[in-house]
Amino acid sequence: MSDASPRLDIATAPFLHRGLDTRRLMLEVLLSLAPVVVAAAWFFGVGALLIVAASSAGAVATEWVFHRGHRGHRGLGSLADGSALLTGVLLALTLPPSVPIWMAFAGGVVGVALGKTIWGGLGQNLFNPALVGRAFLQAAFPAALTTWTAPGQGFLDVASSTVAAPFAHGAVDVTTTATPLGMAKFEGKLTALAPMLFGNTGGSLGETSALILVLCGLYLLARRAFDWRLPASTLLTVAVVAEAMHWLDPQHNPGALFMLLSGGLMFGAVFMVTDPVTTPITPRGAWIYGLGVGVLVVLIRLYGGLPEGVMYAILLMNGATPLINRVTQPRRYGG
Amino acid sequence: MADGEASSVRLVASLGVAGLLSGVILVGVYLGTLPAIERNRAEAMTSAVYRVLPGTTRIETFEVRDGEPVRYEGPEGTLPKGEAVFAGYGEDGHLVGFAIPAEGSGFMDTIKLVYGYEPTDRKIVGMEVLDSRETPGLGDKIVSDPEFHANFDALATEPRIVPVKKGKKTAPNEVDCITGATISSEAVVRILNDSTGRWRPIVDRMLASGGASK
Amino acid sequence: MDLVWIFVSASLINNFTLAYFLGLCPFFGVTGRIVTAFRLGLANIFVMLITAVATWILNTFVLPYAPYLRLISFIVVIASTVQFVEMAIKKLSPALFRALGIFLPLITTNCAILGFALFATNRGYGLIQSLVYALGAGVGLMLALVLMAGIREENELATVPRILRGAAMSFFVAGILSMAFMGFAGLFHGK
Amino acid sequence: MSEPMEPGRFNRELRKGLWKENPIFIAALGLCPAMAVTNSLTNALVMGAATAFVLIGSSLMVSALRRAIPRQVRISIYIIIIATFVTSVDYVLAALLPTAHKQLGAFIALIVVNCIILGRQEAFASKNAPALAVADAVGMSIGFTLALSMIGAVREILGNGSLLGAKLLGAWYEPWAIMILPPGGFLTLGALLMFFAWLRERAERRPGAEDERRAA
Amino acid sequence: MRSSLATAGAATFRHGVHPEELKDATAKLPVERMPFVGEYVLPLSQHTGAPAVPIVVPGQRVARGQRVATAKGFISTALHAPVTGTVAAIEPRYHPSGTRQPAIVIRTDPFSSQRIETEPPPPPDSMTADDVVRAVQDAGLVGLGGAAFPTHVKLKVPEGKRARFAILNGCECEPYLTCDHRVMVERAHDVVEGLRIIMRRVGAERGYVGVEVNKPDAIAALEAVANGDGVEVVPLKVKYPQGAEKMLIEAIFKKEVPSGKLPLDVEMVVNNVGTAAALSDLFRTGQPLIERVVTVTGTGVRRPANVLVPIGTPLRDLLEFCGGLSADTRQVILGGPMMGQAQKSLDAPIVKGTSGVLAFTEPVPLVREEACIRCGRCLEACPMILNPSRLAAMVRKEDVDGLRGLNILDCFECASCSFSCPSHIPLVQLMRVGKAIVRQAAKK
Ligand SMILES: Cc1cc2nc3c(=O)[nH]c(=O)nc-3n(C[C@H](O)[C@H](O)[C@H](O)COP(=O)(O)O)c2cc1C
Ligand SMILES: Cc1cc2nc3c(=O)[nH]c(=O)nc-3n(C[C@H](O)[C@H](O)[C@H](O)COP(=O)(O)O)c2cc1C
Ligand SMILES: Cc1cc2nc3c(=O)[nH]c(=O)nc-3n(C[C@H](O)[C@H](O)[C@H](O)COP(=O)(O)O)c2cc1C
Ligand SMILES: Cc1cc2nc3c(=O)[nH]c(=O)nc-3n(C[C@H](O)[C@H](O)[C@H](O)CO)c2cc1C
Numbered sequence A: 001m002s003d004a005s006p007r008l009d010i011a012t013a014p015f016l017h018r019g020l021d022t023r024r025l026m027l028e029v030l031l032s033l034a035p036v037v038v039a040a041a042w043f044f045g046v047g048a049l050l051i052v053a054a055s056s057a058g059a060v061a062t063e064w065v066f067h068r069g070h071r072g073h074r075g076l077g078s079l080a081d082g083s084a085l086l087t088g089v090l091l092a093l094t095l096p097p098s099v100p101i102w103m104a105f106a107g108g109v110v111g112v113a114l115g116k117t118i119w120g121g122l123g124q125n126l127f128n129p130a131l132v133g134r135a136f137l138q139a140a141f142p143a144a145l146t147t148w149t150a151p152g153q154g155f156l157d158v159a160s161s162t163v164a165a166p167f168a169h170g171a172v173d174v175t176t177t178a179t180p181l182g183m184a185k186f187e188g189k190l191t192a193l194a195p196m197l198f199g200n201t202g203g204s205l206g207e208t209s210a211l212i213l214v215l216c217g218l219y220l221l222a223r224r225a226f227d228w229r230l231p232a233s234t235l236l237t238v239a240v241v242a243e244a245m246h247w248l249d250p251q252h253n254p255g256a257l258f259m260l261l262s263g264g265l266m267f268g269a270v271f272m273v274t275d276p277v278t279t280p281i282t283p284r285g286a287w288i289y290g291l292g293v294g295v296l297v298v299l300i301r302l303y304g305g306l307p308e309g310v311m312y313a314i315l316l317m318n319g320a321t322p323l324i325n326r327v328t329q330p331r332r333y334g335g
Numbered sequence B: 001m002a003d004g005e006a007s008s009v010r011l012v013a014s015l016g017v018a019g020l021l022s023g024v025i026l027v028g029v030y031l032g033t034l035p036a037i038e039r040n041r042a043e044a045m046t047s048a049v050y051r052v053l054p055g056t057t058r059i060e061t062f063e064v065r066d067g068e069p070v071r072y073e074g075p076e077g078t079l080p081k082g083e084a085v086f087a088g089y090g091e092d093g094h095l096v097g098f099a100i101p102a103e104g105s106g107f108m109d110t111i112k113l114v115y116g117y118e119p120t121d122r123k124i125v126g127m128e129v130l131d132s133r134e135t136p137g138l139g140d141k142i143v144s145d146p147e148f149h150a151n152f153d154a155l156a157t158e159p160r161i162v163p164v165k166k167g168k169k170t171a172p173n174e175v176d177c178i179t180g181a182t183i184s185s186e187a188v189v190r191i192l193n194d195s196t197g198r199w200r201p202i203v204d205r206m207l208a209s210g211g212a213s214k
Numbered sequence C: 001m002d003l004v005w006i007f008v009s010a011s012l013i014n015n016f017t018l019a020y021f022l023g024l025c026p027f028f029g030v031t032g033r034i035v036t037a038f039r040l041g042l043a044n045i046f047v048m049l050i051t052a053v054a055t056w057i058l059n060t061f062v063l064p065y066a067p068y069l070r071l072i073s074f075i076v077v078i079a080s081t082v083q084f085v086e087m088a089i090k091k092l093s094p095a096l097f098r099a100l101g102i103f104l105p106l107i108t109t110n111c112a113i114l115g116f117a118l119f120a121t122n123r124g125y126g127l128i129q130s131l132v133y134a135l136g137a138g139v140g141l142m143l144a145l146v147l148m149a150g151i152r153e154e155n156e157l158a159t160v161p162r163i164l165r166g167a168a169m170s171f172f173v174a175g176i177l178s179m180a181f182m183g184f185a186g187l188f189h190g191k
Numbered sequence D: 001m002s003e004p005m006e007p008g009r010f011n012r013e014l015r016k017g018l019w020k021e022n023p024i025f026i027a028a029l030g031l032c033p034a035m036a037v038t039n040s041l042t043n044a045l046v047m048g049a050a051t052a053f054v055l056i057g058s059s060l061m062v063s064a065l066r067r068a069i070p071r072q073v074r075i076s077i078y079i080i081i082i083a084t085f086v087t088s089v090d091y092v093l094a095a096l097l098p099t100a101h102k103q104l105g106a107f108i109a110l111i112v113v114n115c116i117i118l119g120r121q122e123a124f125a126s127k128n129a130p131a132l133a134v135a136d137a138v139g140m141s142i143g144f145t146l147a148l149s150m151i152g153a154v155r156e157i158l159g160n161g162s163l164l165g166a167k168l169l170g171a172w173y174e175p176w177a178i179m180i181l182p183p184g185g186f187l188t189l190g191a192l193l194m195f196f197a198w199l200r201e202r203a204e205r206r207p208g209a210e211d212e213r214r215a216a
Numbered sequence E: 001m002r003s004s005l006a007t008a009g010a011a012t013f014r015h016g017v018h019p020e021e022l023k024d025a026t027a028k029l030p031v032e033r034m035p036f037v038g039e040y041v042l043p044l045s046q047h048t049g050a051p052a053v054p055i056v057v058p059g060q061r062v063a064r065g066q067r068v069a070t071a072k073g074f075i076s077t078a079l080h081a082p083v084t085g086t087v088a089a090i091e092p093r094y095h096p097s098g099t100r101q102p103a104i105v106i107r108t109d110p111f112s113s114q115r116i117e118t119e120p121p122p123p124p125d126s127m128t129a130d131d132v133v134r135a136v137q138d139a140g141l142v143g144l145g146g147a148a149f150p151t152h153v154k155l156k157v158p159e160g161k162r163a164r165f166a167i168l169n170g171c172e173c174e175p176y177l178t179c180d181h182r183v184m185v186e187r188a189h190d191v192v193e194g195l196r197i198i199m200r201r202v203g204a205e206r207g208y209v210g211v212e213v214n215k216p217d218a219i220a221a222l223e224a225v226a227n228g229d230g231v232e233v234v235p236l237k238v239k240y241p242q243g244a245e246k247m248l249i250e251a252i253f254k255k256e257v258p259s260g261k262l263p264l265d266v267e268m269v270v271n272n273v274g275t276a277a278a279l280s281d282l283f284r285t286g287q288p289l290i291e292r293v294v295t296v297t298g299t300g301v302r303r304p305a306n307v308l309v310p311i312g313t314p315l316r317d318l319l320e321f322c323g324g325l326s327a328d329t330r331q332v333i334l335g336g337p338m339m340g341q342a343q344k345s346l347d348a349p350i351v352k353g354t355s356g357v358l359a360f361t362e363p364v365p366l367v368r369e370e371a372c373i374r375c376g377r378c379l380e381a382c383p384m385i386l387n388p389s390r391l392a393a394m395v396r397k398e399d400v401d402g403l404r405g406l407n408i409l410d411c412f413e414c415a416s417c418s419f420s421c422p423s424h425i426p427l428v429q430l431m432r433v434g435k436a437i438v439r440q441a442a443k444k
């Protein structure tokens, strides 16, 4: 034929796409973390930024070493998907403000290496990489990971422990405090709601301001970045179980509101319980998963040795996720 | 290896011979090592007893039978099989106090300890952890932390021992906890409270009946 | 000591597999499928309960007179009791036998069972405490087995780096699970 | 079966346990009864020695008696032999090294179920002359102890800053407590297994490795 | 969004996706008839089942509507000359599937009146069941909804089965397509007439026409003619793939056709609205299936239109009729954007199953596949409640047992999963591979 066909591209259906994109999703979550990082710096000074930078550097460097060969954008390898950076930032925000930056770096390395690389990289890991990094740090350096500095000290005051030389321990020479959960557990004192909402309490870098976290969560929800069932069932379970326990023994067990706003629960519910990779894939599974996390959180907080249990609750339910996926495998259509 | 079908007589015989030989060897080894083992066990305990009862030069061992201490009649340098408590005597023969082993749940696993109890003032005069699996760097400070151990040099046990935050100790019956190891510290206190609660009346009775004094 | 704490300690805090490294063989070997792991776990609980009774009897009535026979008698008595019970089940409930039977010879004297017997007697547990301890240890083992099986099934579809396949990966997974189980530390410690 | 020993056989049986058939790193056997006590080099060495004693003793016995033991009851008899050695070593350690014995606790007794020991009896000692059986047992024991010691050394250095109880790293060092906790055991062995798998893979990829294998 | 208010109360099925509808360019355009062109290409295989067998030879003269190939076996159907002309060749030609396949090529007689000389068959009610079925098969009728399944097969209810409900599929849930929409608006009477023929033939008590609520004019037109006597128009929420027959049944009756079963197993038959109109044509005028309505649209088409096209019209000519392709066209698709086939040559003809021709100027975006992040969006999209994420991983590991265990054969390749996947995993392609390897394993 003379009027030759135009050069036509060949591809297979579908030719339309919903427009969601994994890389954008990761960026979206990173973006929503910006206010959390700013709040951390506001309450805990520049040290917070150093820790975020160190942990991200550890995570990103590890990803780069192991996955630079992967197909990817502009020679970035698998770094391009942004998940390694996200892991680093999330890990940093779960660390105490006085943690040595070398530990933060080590946590980033372990999180990505043990939490992700050995499983085959993005999407194949079964445990939350940021929390694997944190659990490692907590078991390795339990003292450093349970020392809490008070918020609102000078912006430029960096605890000398923060800048301790690699592998060395450092003195915590700024005022320390107890977290609201620690106070509730070991001293029987409840923290007022306002500080827990706004964030001027002791605690991990990113977890102290429940208000900012709720707003981040709403933003991500609006952007459809996660399956809403996961945080919903987690928070709902904590509220219901905590309130029931409070009703049984008001003397020892704080009520639902305190439980929801204190500790890492809100941070975990918005950023970690929602990690698509390490949570059940089925909608029914999401409910079960949240239920499990919620029950374990209350169990550890009220009856465990540790004042806070969000990290362990999530890791344990990560471990149970394959089982949950199995039992909630969709039934056969029409059968 | 022996081939073919062996008769059942042979099977039983082989097993019997093996069992017999094994038994003979074991009895030999057991009897040969028993004194040393007993000595080690007793030494480990008595050295701790001397430490938790400062000023003790001689100790006497009591075997606990049906909850009551009975003077142990076994050979010198051995311990009774079951529970035991120890009375410590000073240079001049006065009763320094009792060393009482106790145990209870800690952060990770059971904590076993022995403490020195001075019955007149009803106070604890020393404490040593015999066995624990608490976290290295945190909970295991209950084993060696000198500041923590200083709590037990003269600790009133009545009405009960109370754990407080580090540096908050004001009363003689309070224990400064180890920072970052509140749980383990509280566990030690709980074990002590449980144990003194059980032993205080017994010891009082012993003293009243003159059972332990010399 | 409180039974709740014995149970929680044996199953969660000091999980036989994840804290004491016992029962690693089945943990790594028989955890290919969830159902198998579950059944093996059940069989394990069962054998531990039998062991609790058997060792308590030995420990109370025999060993005070011949302590040097402890190890040998544990092995022999556990193995033969389990075999006896196995035959009994075969007669009484063929269905139960089919579900658990094939695992019984596999575990009768593995380290978890013998370890349980040794720990229980070392701690001087009475009969009831021993049984609770057996239940706790068994449940903990089953939990570890089933979690591992789930992870392995899922992991089979992943592109795990070559040098990690097999034992190394299993150990890393066990390490992570073991870290996660540290969250149970101190649970019900006041008890 | 009075086989004339071919030259070099003894050495070969001795050496294979070190690396080529290393019970832990290659075969991943005998882990459970041993892993729990590898949180220090001292413990690892004591455990290795105790296991070696049992393994060598049992192998010698089984090999010497291999013609007297009837097939049908051989496993029971092996177990009796092994348990006898284990109980003995337990008592001897308690008498001589009470501190180490306390550290290892029930895990000494658990040597009895270490599958390496029964496995070597079944696979080797029962079929070979005492000299070879001992060579095999010694090799396996050394391989086993070496592996345990590697794990123990890594865990003690990182977890405590010391080796054999002697401070290696100064007071400045922040010990990694996890290494002497259970997860550290799993992670260390995992890392070592991975390291050796990597070494083996590299060796296989080395030019000439192919020819060697074909020649073998 | 447009339809969200109107849909309140309308029925639908579970899961599924909401692609942009993109039908505005042609939804209001009346169907135009396309003038005859010089050459027509009739692939022998353009229906489900065995290819037809030619009964003409090259050089032979054929009249418009004359049968030129006959069915081979029961699941097969006949072909008819779309024009009066001469058989030029029977040779391999481009087929919409992208391969070359045997086809009858007919050169148009430029001087013919192109009148159809067929006699209508007797009224269906006066014929025996088998005669009706044979008449439909001889007329080459196939489903116009996409699969081109021979219609006469559906009209023959096997011994022991019953068809209580006859359903017409007017969903047209694929974006862009408006051909069924126009047929329903312009030929509502014929559509309902066709439904009545089906109902009487299979003995159905009631008839339903399922129409998505984004076609209110179609609903109104159908309701105007469906004056009672057991025919009901059912408005449905807009959602893809509602047009898949199992989904349609689920939407209307809240009933699932079990895996591996046909609608008939739940006492229903489903046909496309266009098929019904063609059926009524057949019994009114005797015209066999020689033309169909095709939507031609997309950014690369200068003059989007709904066109009544003779079967066998080369793509090039149809596009020419619609103003030609714009010069920067990069992609031409036969069918809808969710299930259609990209074409590499414009020589391929319009076949009986072609519902749309889409041309786009944007190049196929170079999507980079990322790792599956197990977000579950594919699960929530899949109307057959499958687990595409896990199935895809299994396909890659060739885990045949796993695939079978998770019912991969239930997948009907609607591509909702691919559409939703943020990692751009070619899920539906992997499903096709997976179905193939499971079928192959079953054969062994
Ligand atoms: C990994 C890890 C191990 C711990 N181990 C112990 C322990 O063995 N004993 C203990 O009392 N607290 C331990 N803790 C700390 C307790 O959970 C708790 O935070 C502490 O007892 C509270 O003490 P504080 O009130 O002085 O902060 C550990 C914490 C972590 C994270
Ligand atoms: C082998 C086979 C046999 C079929 N038999 C019947 C039948 O007896 N009756 C019927 O109404 N449809 C029958 N169908 C048609 C299907 O119900 C369906 O309409 C056809 O496969 C096209 O559907 P689709 O366009 O949704 O893919 C059959 C289909 C196939 C593949
Ligand atoms: C994903 C999918 C979407 C479909 N959408 C439609 C549709 O919108 N309209 C339609 O008539 N047929 C559609 N079909 C075909 C129907 O399943 C079914 O085959 C058809 O309605 C039967 O009628 P027919 O044989 O007359 O074509 C679709 C099939 C699939 C697999
Ligand atoms: C909503 C959302 C939450 C995420 N949460 C985490 C997280 O808690 N920890 C983490 O390491 N990565 C998180 N990621 C990133 C990514 O999913 C994670 O690194 C994968 O587990 C790596 O395979 C998150 C991603 C998204 C989209």
Ligand code: SF4
Pocket (backbone or CB within 6 Å): C022, C023, C024, C025, C026, C109, C110, C111, C112, D030, D031, D032, D033, D113, D114, D115
């Ligand atoms: S028998 Fe015991 S020691 Fe041996 S592998 Fe099994 S669990 Fe481990």
Ligand code: SF4
Pocket (backbone or CB within 6 Å): C023, C024, C025, C026, C110, C111, D028, D029, D030, D031, D032, D033, D113, D114, D115, D116
């Ligand atoms: S017998 Fe051997 S292989 Fe089995 S569990 Fe014990 S050490 Fe492992």
Ligand code: SF4
Pocket (backbone or CB within 6 Å): E381, E382, E383, E384, E385, E386, E388, E410, E411, E412, E413, E414, E415, E416, E417, E418, E427, E428, E431
């Ligand atoms: S798996 Fe099949 S049926 Fe399910 S959404 Fe994907 S293509 Fe459609």
Ligand code: SF4
Pocket (backbone or CB within 6 Å): A281, E371, E372, E373, E374, E375, E376, E377, E378, E379, E388, E389, E420, E421, E422, E423, E424, E425, E427
């Ligand atoms: S939609 Fe894509 S990324 Fe999400 S679970 Fe499915 S396959 Fe994985």
Ligand code: FES
Pocket (backbone or CB within 6 Å): E145, E146, E171, E172, E173, E174, E177, E241, E242, E243, E244, E336
């Ligand atoms: S128009 Fe609905 S899928 Fe074809």
